[in-house]
Amino acid sequence: xxxxxxxxxxxxxxxxxxxxxxxxxxxxxxxxxxxxxxxxxxxxxxxxxxxxxxxxxxxxxxxxxxxxxxxxxxxxxxxxxxxxxxxxxxxxxxxxxxxxxxxxxxxxxxxxxxxxxxxxxxxxxxxxxxxxxxxxxxxxxxxxxxxxxxxxxxxxxxxxxxxxxxxxxxxxxxxxxxxxxxxxxxxxxxxxxxxxxxxxxxxxxxxxxxxxxxxxxxxxxxxxxxxxxxxxxxxxxxxxxxxxxxxxxxxxxxxxxxxxxxxxxxxxxxxxxxxxxxxxxxxxxxxxxxxxxxxxxxxxxxxxxxxxxxxxxxxxxxxxxxxxxxxxxxxxxxxxxxxxxxxxxxxxxxxxxxxxxxxxxxxxxxxxxxxxxxxxxxxxxxxxxxxxxxxxxxxxxxxxxxxxxxxxxxxxxxxxxxxxxxxxxxxxxxxxxxxxx
Numbered sequence: 001x002x003x004x005x006x007x008x009x010x011x012x013x014x015x016x017x018x019x020x021x022x023x024x025x026x027x028x029x030x031x032x033x034x035x036x037x038x039x040x041x042x043x044x045x046x047x048x049x050x051x052x053x054x055x056x057x058x059x060x061x062x063x064x065x066x067x068x069x070x071x072x073x074x075x076x077x078x079x080x081x082x083x084x085x086x087x088x089x090x091x092x093x094x095x096x097x098x099x100x101x102x103x104x105x106x107x108x109x110x111x112x113x114x115x116x117x118x119x120x121x122x123x124x125x126x127x128x129x130x131x132x133x134x135x136x137x138x139x140x141x142x143x144x145x146x147x148x149x150x151x152x153x154x155x156x157x158x159x160x161x162x163x164x165x166x167x168x169x170x171x172x173x174x175x176x177x178x179x180x181x182x183x184x185x186x187x188x189x190x191x192x193x194x195x196x197x198x199x200x201x202x203x204x205x206x207x208x209x210x211x212x213x214x215x216x217x218x219x220x221x222x223x224x225x226x227x228x229x230x231x232x233x234x235x236x237x238x239x240x241x242x243x244x245x246x247x248x249x250x251x252x253x254x255x256x257x258x259x260x261x262x263x264x265x266x267x268x269x270x271x272x273x274x275x276x277x278x279x280x281x282x283x284x285x286x287x288x289x290x291x292x293x294x295x296x297x298x299x300x301x302x303x304x305x306x307x308x309x310x311x312x313x314x315x316x317x318x319x320x321x322x323x324x325x326x327x328x329x330x331x332x333x334x335x336x337x338x339x340x341x342x343x344x345x346x347x348x349x350x351x352x353x354x355x356x357x358x359x360x361x362x363x364x365x366x367x368x369x370x371x372x373x374x375x376x377x378x379x380x381x382x383x384x385x386x387x388x389x390x391x392x393x394x395x396x397x398x399x400x401x402x403x404x405x406x407x408x409x410x411x412x413x414x415x416x417x418x419x420x421x422x423x424x425x426x427x428x429x430x431x432x433x434x435x436x437x
Contacts, residue, residue: 013133013141016198020080021145023191024125025152027087027118030184031056031111033157033255033278038164040256041173041271044104050252050388052108057381059119064370067123068220075205076131079124081196083117088188090114095181099174132202150287158279160184165272223367236359238413240375241382243310243352246406247345248383250317253391253399254278257320258334262327265396267334277338285339289346302354303419310414313348314407316341320400352376358423 032053039049070079093110097103133141160180167176230236258274260266269277289312297305319337328334356376360369383406391399 012200013137016195016200017129017141017145018148019191019194020125020129020199021148022152022155023084023188023195024118024122025149026156026184027091027114027121027188029153029156030091030160031115031118034160035111036252037161037255037259037271037274038098038177039104040259041164041168041177042098042103046253046256046388046392048104048388049256050391051385052104054252054381054384054387056111056115057377057384059115060122060377061374061381063119063123063377064367064374065220066120067370070120070123071127076124076128077199077201077205080121080128080199081192083121083124084188084192084195086117087114087121088185088192090117091181091188092185095178095185098178098181103174128199128205131204132200150283154279154283156279157283158275161275161279162272163275165270165275168271220367223364224371226364227368227371230359232418235413235416235418237375239355239417240372241379242409242413243355244313244349244376244379245383245409246314246317246403248380249387249390249406250320250400250403251380252384252387253396254320254338256388256391257324257396260396265324265327267323267327269331269334273331277335281335282338282342285343286346289343289348290350291346293347293350297350297354301419301421302351302358302423303421306351306414306417306419309348309351310410311348312344313351314344314404314410316344317400317403317407321397321404324396324400354423355417355419358419 035053035056036049039053040046070076090110090113093113094107097106097110100106129141129145164176164180167179170176171179227233255274255278256266258267258269258277259271260268262268293305293309293312319341323334323337356369356372360366360372362368387399390402394402
């Protein structure tokens, strides 16, 4: 690998880091967000959409349990390329089975394949990133990897959904979504081939022996035990599970609400309009909110901003109460409302990311942080599973009022959180980047 000067990383790092993190972000947003819109357009009920797509969080919940296997079996480079090809196969499978009679069962099976492959790809990519780069290069490229992960979110929630909406007008819903997934499948096959050629081959990236596997598994057991022995562990777990309790329910029903016709309480937007709202306006304001949250937290610390951030992630949900009650016909009003909610979410989510960093401090910091992310996914998965059933039971207007009531646990758990008043100060913005969730 080419060496780099003290001031700037080697040029050939640009040939794989941006594409690697674009490939990391895209399948996640397809599984978690695009699938919700697709199933809604294919006529699946909100109850089934919320239940089945929430189950797709499971691979990220249990990711810490099999990450040691990725570390010791084969090389991380092998895992990256293989998982990208498997993701491509999963995408092709979704496209192939959308036109079938039992498309829900078949497409979910392929989405499960994608979810497990994507979670495994995350483990390998994040571990591989540190191997061929010096400490300086790692710091220099953190912002780049975050940017391309965000671009993947824009491409998934925005461009892909708008393309599907455009195709729907000429070839029908099933054919349109099948075509989108075929295109994605081809992209990931090309990604796998490209990274097989372009990824470096650092000497540190190697498979281990059986003895290494035994010692690693023993170490994993110890790190789990040590995590659950942390001071205030009950409060930590409650925070991880309840801070996003309301948001987890809102996020599953937001797109169906925008797509549903006005006579059932929705706003009646087209597929392309929803893609624009969430894929451009929403992502931009989410990113701005996250950047601002990182900046202010680096000045006064997490403890100072915790209450303000829990307010920011919850109170803007009121815009959905407004939208469901008024059902405005103005597309501009809808965009402004979503922009407010996403900005608040981006700003408030900073506290969650910082708190995970805080409780992960000390020995086994990386492993403990991975455990935190597993609980983060569980906190999104469980409330999301019942959100569709609840919405269909009480309707959109009452559902969004319930979402506001569901913000109360977030405020209560923050009351009991203990944080060093200096934590977060002078920390750099890249430490606060979020996965997507």
